[in-house]
Amino acid sequence: MLKGRLVLDCSDRSGWLAGRLLADLGAEVVKLDARDTDRTDPGWQAYNVNKRPLDLDVTSEGGRRRFDDLVGIADIVIACYRPGTPAAAVFDYDRLATLNPQLIVVAISPFGLSGPRAQWKATDIELMAAGGAMSLAGEPDGVPQRVSVPQSYSWTGAQAAIGALIAINHRNVSGAGQLVDVSGQASVVLALAHAPTFWDIERKEPTRAGAYVTGRSVTGARYRVFWPCRDGYLNFVLYGGSAGRRTNQQLVAWMRETRAELGPLAEIDWSRFDPTRATQAEVDAIEARMQAFFATLTKREFLDGAHRREMLGYPIATVADIAEDPQLEARRFWQMVRGPDGVTRRHCGSFAVIDGRRPPLRVWPLDATRAATASGETVG
Amino acid sequence: MSAVAQALDGVKIVEFGGYAAGPHIGKILANYGATVVHVESRERPDGFRLQYPPFKDGMPGIDRGGCFAFFNDSKYGITLNLKRSAGVTLARRLVAWGDVVIENMRPGVMARLGLGYESLRTGHSDLIMLSTCNMGQTGPRADTPGFGSQLTALAGFCGLTGEPDGSPMLLYGPYIDFIGSALGTVAVLAALDRRHRTGCGSYIDLSQYECGLTFLAGALLDYEISGHVAERAGNRDPDAAPHGAYLCRAGRWLALSCWSDAEFAALMRAIGRPALAADPRFAGLAARQDHRAALDAALAAWCWTQDADEAAILLQHAGVAVHPVNTISDLFDDLQLRHRRTWRTRRHPVIGDQAYHFPGFELSRTPGDVTAPAPLLGADNATVFQQFLKLDAAELEALRREDAID
Numbered sequence: 001m002l003k004g005r006l007v008l009d010c011s012d013r014s015g016w017l018a019g020r021l022l023a024d025l026g027a028e029v030v031k032l033d034a035r036d037t038d039r040t041d042p043g044w045q046a047y048n049v050n051k052r053p054l055d056l057d058v059t060s061e062g063g064r065r066r067f068d069d070l071v072g073i074a075d076i077v078i079a080c081y082r083p084g085t086p087a088a089a090v091f092d093y094d095r096l097a098t099l100n101p102q103l104i105v106v107a108i109s110p111f112g113l114s115g116p117r118a119q120w121k122a123t124d125i126e127l128m129a130a131g132g133a134m135s136l137a138g139e140p141d142g143v144p145q146r147v148s149v150p151q152s153y154s155w156t157g158a159q160a161a162i163g164a165l166i167a168i169n170h171r172n173v174s175g176a177g178q179l180v181d182v183s184g185q186a187s188v189v190l191a192l193a194h195a196p197t198f199w200d201i202e203r204k205e206p207t208r209a210g211a212y213v214t215g216r217s218v219t220g221a222r223y224r225v226f227w228p229c230r231d232g233y234l235n236f237v238l239y240g241g242s243a244g245r246r247t248n249q250q251l252v253a254w255m256r257e258t259r260a261e262l263g264p265l266a267e268i269d270w271s272r273f274d275p276t277r278a279t280q281a282e283v284d285a286i287e288a289r290m291q292a293f294f295a296t297l298t299k300r301e302f303l304d305g306a307h308r309r310e311m312l313g314y315p316i317a318t319v320a321d322i323a324e325d326p327q328l329e330a331r332r333f334w335q336m337v338r339g340p341d342g343v344t345r346r347h348c349g350s351f352a353v354i355d356g357r358r359p360p361l362r363v364w365p366l367d368a369t370r371a372a373t374a375s376g377e378t379v380g
Numbered sequence: 381m382s383a384v385a386q387a388l389d390g391v392k393i394v395e396f397g398g399y400a401a402g403p404h405i406g407k408i409l410a411n412y413g414a415t416v417v418h419v420e421s422r423e424r425p426d427g428f429r430l431q432y433p434p435f436k437d438g439m440p441g442i443d444r445g446g447c448f449a450f451f452n453d454s455k456y457g458i459t460l461n462l463k464r465s466a467g468v469t470l471a472r473r474l475v476a477w478g479d480v481v482i483e484n485m486r487p488g489v490m491a492r493l494g495l496g497y498e499s500l501r502t503g504h505s506d507l508i509m510l511s512t513c514n515m516g517q518t519g520p521r522a523d524t525p526g527f528g529s530q531l532t533a534l535a536g537f538c539g540l541t542g543e544p545d546g547s548p549m550l551l552y553g554p555y556i557d558f559i560g561s562a563l564g565t566v567a568v569l570a571a572l573d574r575r576h577r578t579g580c581g582s583y584i585d586l587s588q589y590e591c592g593l594t595f596l597a598g599a600l601l602d603y604e605i606s607g608h609v610a611e612r613a614g615n616r617d618p619d620a621a622p623h624g625a626y627l628c629r630a631g632r633w634l635a636l637s638c639w640s641d642a643e644f645a646a647l648m649r650a651i652g653r654p655a656l657a658a659d660p661r662f663a664g665l666a667a668r669q670d671h672r673a674a675l676d677a678a679l680a681a682w683c684w685t686q687d688a689d690e691a692a693i694l695l696q697h698a699g700v701a702v703h704p705v706n707t708i709s710d711l712f713d714d715l716q717l718r719h720r721r722t723w724r725t726r727r728h729p730v731i732g733d734q735a736y737h738f739p740g741f742e743l744s745r746t747p748g749d750v751t752a753p754a755p756l757l758g759a760d761n762a763t764v765f766q767q768f769l770k771l772d773a774a775e776l777e778a779l780r781r782e783d784a785i786d
Contacts, residue, residue: 001567001570001571001573001574001582002570002573002574003574004577005573017594017595020594020597021563021566021594022566022570025566025567025570026570042598042599042601042602042605042606043598043601043602045601046597046598046600046601047597047598093744111716112716112719112720112742114719115715115716115719115720116715116716116719117715117716118716120696120703121696121699121700121701121702122701122703123620123637123639123701124617125615125617125623125624125625125635125636125637126635126636126637126701126702126703127703128635129625129633129634129635129703129704129705129706130703130704130706130714130716131706131711132706132707132708132710132711133551133552134625134633134635134705135633135705135706135707135708135710136551136552136708137541137549137550137551137552138541138542138549139546139549143614143615143624143625143627143633144625144633144635144705145541145542145543145549145614145615145625146541146615146635147537147540147541147551148540148541148610148611148612148613148614148616149540149595149596149598149599149610151595154559154594154595155562155595155740156740158559158562158563158566159562159739159740159741160741161566162408162562162565162566162569162739162741163739163741163743165566165569165570165573166387166388166412166569166743166746166748167387167743167745167746168569168573169387169388169391169569169572169573169576170387170388170743170745170746172573172576172577173390174745176745178743178744178745178746179743179744180741180742180743180744181741181742181743181744182740182741183716183720183740183741184740185714185716185717185740186717186720186722186739186740186741187740187741188740189711189717189722189737189740190558190562190737190739190740191551191552191555191558192552192553192708193400193552193553193554193555193557193558194400194432194446194447194450194451194553195552195553195708196450196708196711196712196723196735196737197434197446197447197449197450197734198433198434198446198708199708199709199712200446200712200723200734200735201434201435201436201446201731201734202433202434202438202446204434205707205708205709206552206708207707208549209550209552210547210549210550211542211547211548211549211550213550225550226533226538226547226548232539233539233547233548235530235533235534235538235548237530241431243525303534307521307524310523310524310525312525312526312527312530313530314526314530314531314533314534315533315534316533316534316538316539316548317533317534317535317536317539318536318539318609318610318611319536319596319599319600319602319603319609319610320603320609321536322535322536322593322596322600323600323603323604326519326520327515327516327519327520327521327522327589328519328589328590328593330518330519330520331516331518331519331587331590333587333590333593345601345604345605346601346604347597347601347604348590348593348594348597348600348601351563351567351586351590351591351594352563352564352567352584352585352586352590352591353516353517353518353584353585353586353587354567354571354582354583354584354585355582355583356583356585
């Protein structure tokens with residue numbers, strides 16, 4: 001969809017995903033890095049696959065001249081810098097706009113290019129803290145938690161890609177480029193779902209829920225979410241409503257088939273069961289039998305059985321589980337790509353299927369790019 | 381809805397579905413000028429209207445839901461009865477008016493309604509349509525019903541959150557839905573660019589599961605390369621020490637990290653413990669990781685006496701990455717978010733003043749805005765049918781008689 005669009009991606013890990021998303025949709029994305037960059041790092045490879053690697057240190061005098069030449073033919077520049085740092089002078093929008101008035105400059109920084117904390121430093125944990133996400137993860141009386149695989153960089157990269165393409169669509173009708181100023185902190189706020197409305201409308205502070213769902217019952221009962229199973233954990237919640245009713249009925253039917261002990265589950269009329277009115281004692285009695293049943297299952301058995309019975313609930317997957325998921329295989333999500341070390345490996349493919357086909361990841365050999373650069377060949 | 385020229389002025393979007401995954405895409409595009417029509421029916425309103433709190437004064441009501449409003453600002457709202465053939469005909473007329481259709485029904489539902497892509501694009505070859513659901517439109521589990529909060533577990537996020545010896549942790553709400561909506565927005569915008577240049581439409585099949593995995597792409601590739609299975613590690617990071625959250629005065633927390641010996645030395649000087657920078661237990665990353673408990677104890681002792689905001693300012697001046705752990709209420713007072721006008725209050729006819737969220741980027745020429753509060757159910761039927769679709773009074777009356785508009 002973005003075939004013919006040329007993107008100069010000068011990002012660090014806090015913005016890698018932006019260029020990857022544009023590349024996945026067909027843009028030619030040139031990834032500029034200093035020659036000594038570790039391109040074998042799995043993170044670098046995962047988020048810079050499908051981009052054309054180029055040795056270019058824009059902070060050196062020669063590198064900057066070469067960069068400026070490329071700016072003249074580019075549609076989008078993506079850069080990560082804080083105001084006041086040396087990189088800010090290189091990527092200054094006014095400077096680049098004189099080289100190419102149609103250029104879109106995507107500036108990614110922890111807090112944005114202006115404001116009282118524009119110059120503050122932050123990495124993933126500080127951004128997840130600043131954006132409110134850590135306040136919602138962890139045990140209710142425990143330490144606020146981040147996701148152990150950094151998330152703020154992806155939230156930021158996704159927002160940067162949106163901003164870049166809104167600007168491209170504007171340029172299509174106006175001919176003018178513009179600056180897209182992306183804040184990591186503000187991007188993380190998207191991860192909070194509707195939590196802000198609780199404070200805004202009711203002055204109720206959403207907090208860490210741990211491993212239980214609370215606030216659904218007028219009795220104050222809490223509902224278990226994560227259940228130990230034979231090889232890990234499952235996610236299952238005693239829901240109400242039509243989907244919850246069907247799920248609960250199917251679970252009991254499944255337990256009957258396996259001759260699991262039903263206890264109070266045998267007597268419940270699920271068409272009348274209302275989780276918003278159940279007491280903690282009732283919930284505990286129900287959940288005790290469920291817990292015993294779930295402990296007999298593997299994650300895969302639960303996934304297959306729940307799907308067959310149209311039940312709500314999923315296993316807590318690890319990356320190893322995900323790697324073997326037949327759903328992803330059937331949709332050809334994974335794509336084999338030869339890495340910079342010459343080894344072919346399986347990557348996450350393009351994030352969407354377009355017109356019935358997942359856009360293939362392209363391979364841009366670094367050596368060829370180096371040769372092109374040395375000979376002065378134009379990229380694009 | 382805006383007097384200022386915006387980037388997506390003239391782009392017309394029709395939304396079928398509800399909750400977050402579809403409508404949040406339209407909300408973002410509406411903030412930058414697109415005209416977005418959210419289609420519901422009185423029999424089956426958007427599930428966020430009644431099923432999820434918070435509600436105005438704590439009382440559920442069709443137009444009292446803050447959750448629905450939060451994801452549907454700057455849009456027009458109409459009611460169509462898609463169980464009646466006249467309603468479907470009217471929906472097709474609406475699609476013919478539009479440039480983009482966004483839907484997040486279960487796979488196959490739109491086609492059964494007579495609103496599948498192949499049918500809609502007849503005579504409208506430049507139509508862009510995005511279908512978003514848990515698993516995507518194809519594959520052995522395509523028909524799986526699911527909530528985003530549970531899909532977040534299948535995609536690995538819950539298992540990667542929490543202490544190593546503890547349970548997986550919930551992330552708030554349908555975390556993965558918003559990854560899907562962000563990436564869906566990217567895809568729609570790319571399709572609009574292609575359409576501008578080629579005149580071609582697009583059909584976008586978006587799996588929220590696959591979108592979520594892009595946020596774990598590094599860990600997934602690491603497993604491919606090394607067989608390493610990423611696991612939850614509390615707040616620890618293999619490349620930084622210290623790296624965590626520490627309790628300050630008044631129950632507030634401070635997140636901080638050091639990624640080099642120089643940053644660690646600066647931190648120790650700033651908290652009045654310069655000798656610790658020279659302590660062999662903390663000389664280098666590996667040593668600091670090995671003596672994490674002692675290091676965390678020293679930091680915890682200092683933070684316990686500090687105001688989180690004052691400590692953050694002090695340590696930032698020292699060159700350390702640090703920030704208070706903002707609670708949700710803190711976000712409304714955060715100086716930087718206020719500077720960026722992240723929250724934009726608009727007066728909803730029933731809810732009253734409500735703070736709507738604005739995306740995480742600013743555009744210098746076409747800044748966008750929250751142009752209106754979320755619509756009441758069916759509030760814009762007259763505007764959409766008469767002004768947008770140019771239906772005259774007789775046509776409207778006939779459609780009402782046929783229960784096309786409920």
